[in-house]
Amino acid sequence: MPEIKLIVNHKVGLHARPASMFVQTAAKFNADIQVTHGENTANAKSILGVLTLGAHQGAEILIKADGDDADEALHALEELVLNNFGES
Amino acid sequence: METISGIPASYGIAIGPAFVFGHAELEIETVSIDDPEAEWQRFEKAREESRLQLEDAYSVTLEDCGEEAAGIFNAQMMMLDDPELIGTVKERVQNELINVEAALYETAEKFACQLEAIEDEYLSARALDIRDVSSRCLRNLLGLYDSPAASLGKPSIIVAQDLTPSDTVLLEKDYVLGFCTAKGGSTSHTAILARGLGIPAVVGAGDQVGQIDQDDTLVVDGDAGEVIINPTAKSLKEFQKRQAHFLEVQAEAESISHEPAVTTDGHQVEVVANIGSEDGIEPALEAGAEGVGLLRSEFLYLERDTLPTEEEQYHSYKNIADAFGDKPVILRSLDVGGDKDIPYIDMPEEANPFLGIRAIRLCLDRPDIFKPQLRAALRAGYGNNLKLMFPMVGSVDDVLRTREVLEECRVELKDEGYDVADMMEIGIMIEIPSAAIIADQLAEVVDFFSIGTNDLSQYTMAADRTNARVATQASGFQPAVFRLIKNVIEAAHEKGKWVGLCGEMAGELLAIPILLGLGLDEFSMNPPAIPFAKRLIRSISLEEARQVANTALNLKSDHEIREYVQQAIPEVNIG
Numbered sequence: 001m002p003e004i005k006l007i008v009n010h011k012v013g014l015h016a017r018p019a020s021m022f023v024q025t026a027a028k029f030n031a032d033i034q035v036t037h038g039e040n041t042a043n044a045k046s047i048l049g050v051l052t053l054g055a056h057q058g059a060e061i062l063i064k065a066d067g068d069d070a071d072e073a074l075h076a077l078e079e080l081v082l083n084n085f086g087e088s
Numbered sequence: 089m090e091t092i093s094g095i096p097a098s099y100g101i102a103i104g105p106a107f108v109f110g111h112a113e114l115e116i117e118t119v120s121i122d123d124p125e126a127e128w129q130r131f132e133k134a135r136e137e138s139r140l141q142l143e144d145a146y147s148v149t150l151e152d153c154g155e156e157a158a159g160i161f162n163a164q165m166m167m168l169d170d171p172e173l174i175g176t177v178k179e180r181v182q183n184e185l186i187n188v189e190a191a192l193y194e195t196a197e198k199f200a201c202q203l204e205a206i207e208d209e210y211l212s213a214r215a216l217d218i219r220d221v222s223s224r225c226l227r228n229l230l231g232l233y234d235s236p237a238a239s240l241g242k243p244s245i246i247v248a249q250d251l252t253p254s255d256t257v258l259l260e261k262d263y264v265l266g267f268c269t270a271k272g273g274s275t276s277h278t279a280i281l282a283r284g285l286g287i288p289a290v291v292g293a294g295d296q297v298g299q300i301d302q303d304d305t306l307v308v309d310g311d312a313g314e315v316i317i318n319p320t321a322k323s324l325k326e327f328q329k330r331q332a333h334f335l336e337v338q339a340e341a342e343s344i345s346h347e348p349a350v351t352t353d354g355h356q357v358e359v360v361a362n363i364g365s366e367d368g369i370e371p372a373l374e375a376g377a378e379g380v381g382l383l384r385s386e387f388l389y390l391e392r393d394t395l396p397t398e399e400e401q402y403h404s405y406k407n408i409a410d411a412f413g414d415k416p417v418i419l420r421s422l423d424v425g426g427d428k429d430i431p432y433i434d435m436p437e438e439a440n441p442f443l444g445i446r447a448i449r450l451c452l453d454r455p456d457i458f459k460p461q462l463r464a465a466l467r468a469g470y471g472n473n474l475k476l477m478f479p480m481v482g483s484v485d486d487v488l489r490t491r492e493v494l495e496e497c498r499v500e501l502k503d504e505g506y507d508v509a510d511m512m513e514i515g516i517m518i519e520i521p522s523a524a525i526i527a528d529q530l531a532e533v534v535d536f537f538s539i540g541t542n543d544l545s546q547y548t549m550a551a552d553r554t555n556a557r558v559a560t561q562a563s564g565f566q567p568a569v570f571r572l573i574k575n576v577i578e579a580a581h582e583k584g585k586w587v588g589l590c591g592e593m594a595g596e597l598l599a600i601p602i603l604l605g606l607g608l609d610e611f612s613m614n615p616p617a618i619p620f621a622k623r624l625i626r627s628i629s630l631e632e633a634r635q636v637a638n639t640a641l642n643l644k645s646d647h648e649i650r651e652y653v654q655q656a657i658p659e660v661n662i663g
Binding site for chain 1: 162163166167170171172173199202203206208210211214218390430431435
C-alpha cells in the first residue's frame, strides 16, 4: 500500500480551510485513504476525523491509500500540503 | 455594579437589558427497532431536510452578516455528509437495532467530546458545530420545528454560554443591541456575526456570565472587552456619553455617505471600495462607494482545481463593472505568489517567495494564465468604465512587456469579431520601492497609479508584515513610506496622471489628512470605512491637510506622526 510522510506547514495546521480542502481532495478518489498523526489515525474523507487528529503547524502526518487510484490520490494530497493549501 | 472581563470581539458600546438565552434540551430515548432499513430511510430524509435548511441559513446569513459568518454553514454541511459520522450511525442502527436518533445523538456527542478534549479555541467551536448539526437533524427526525428559544420582544443584549450558528439565524436582529458570551474567542461564530452586524460584543467572559439575570442592566464595552452588570448612575452616564459620541459620528457619517468627498475649501477626491467578488457589489454601493478602486481577481481562481475560463471571467467582470454603471471599477490582474498561491498553478519552491515570481512576474511567465484574463477584461470593459491595473511592477520594462501582451490580445479579439474596450485606462500598483522612485518614468507609460501601502511598507522597511516580531516596523506610518508616497503623487501629477491608494491605510482616519494634503486623488477602502472617511474629508480643508502633511513628513517616527495628527485634527477621534 503506497504511503507518504509530510509536514503540515500551514499556520493553522490541518484545521479550518486547510482541513476542508484536504477532505474535499481526498473525497474525489475511490481509494480508502487514512491519515495518521502521532497515535491517531483518521479517514481522510471525514472532516470530523481529520479535525480530531489535532495536527497543528509543523505536525508530521502519514497518509496511506489503498485502491485503484491510490497513487493519484496520494499525489494530489501531497501537492495540496506542499503548496501550503494555496496560501501561507 | 460588577465588571466582568472577556475578549473584545466587536467594536462599540451597547447599553440595555439582558436577555439570557437558554437552550431547550432535546430528550433522546433509546428504543429498539426491527427494521433497520426503514430507520436508515428516515435518517436520509432528515439529512436532506437539514441540508436544505442549512442552505437557507447560509443565504440568510450571507445577506445579514456577510461571507465569513455564512461560511460556518458550509462547514456544517460537510459535517452532515461526513462518512465517519454516517458510517458509525448506520453500523449502530444495524448491529444494535436501535433507533437512529439515539445512534446519531451518541455518535455526534462522541465526536464533540473528542474535539473538546484537544484544548484549542478553533476545535471547541467545531464541537459546537457538530452538536448544532446533530440537534438540527434530530429535530427533523422528531418532527420538531426550529423555533427561537424565546422572543426578545424589546431591544436587548443577548447573554449566553455560547450561541450556535442556528441560534443566531433565528434571532430577531433588529432587537439585538449587543452580545455577551461565556465561551468563545475572537474567531467564534458570535464574534464573526457581531462584526458582520456591526454591533458590540464581548465573548469568552467565563463563568461569571452566569451571574447575569434576566433584565439586568448591562453595558457591553466592545473596545475594552468588559461587561458591566447593573452599573452605578455615574458610570452609566459616562458610558452613555461615549456611546452618544460614537453614535453621533456614525449617524453623521452615514447621513453624508452618498455625498461627494469635498473638503471645506472645495477640493474633491474620490472615495471608492475594495471588493473581492460579486458579493461585494451591494455592500459597496450601500456604503456610498463611488466605484471600485480595487477588484481583487483572485476570487475566481481560489477554491477550485482548474483555471477559470475566459468566458467565466468575462461574465464575472462584466457583471461587476455593469453594476457600477459609469462609475469606475478597477480590476487588478491576478496577484498570487508571495504569501498567496494556488495549488493547481505549478509554482516552483522559492527561498524568498515575496521577492520571487509573484503577481505580474508570474503572469508574464505564464501567457496561458495571463492572456485569458486580459481577453476577458478587454471584452468585459466594453460599454462601462472598467479599468485594468497590474500588481508588483518594478520597472518600465515590466509595463512595456505587459502592454505588448495586452495589445496582442486586443488584436486577436478584434480579428475574432469581439467588441473590445478601446479606451480602457491602464494603471499599475506602486508597491515596490523602485517603482515609487522612478514614478516619473512610469507615469509616461500608464494612465494612473494605485499605491499598495501594505507591500510598499514591507519592502521599504525590509520587514515581513506576516512576521509578528517585525510587523510593526512595516507600518505605512513610517516617514520613509510617506516620503515615497509624496514622490509618487508629485511625479504623476506633473505628467497629468492621477493617483489612488488601495492599501489598508486609505481607510485609516489618522492617515487620511496626510494623504489628502499630499494630493492623493482616490481613496479605496473596505466599504464599512467609507462613511467615516467621507465625513472626515468633508470636515477639513485642503489647506489644513497640506500643513499637516508638511509637518508630518518631517517627524521622525510612526508614533510621532500618529500622535501629531491626533492633536492637529480632532475630527479623527471618533470613539
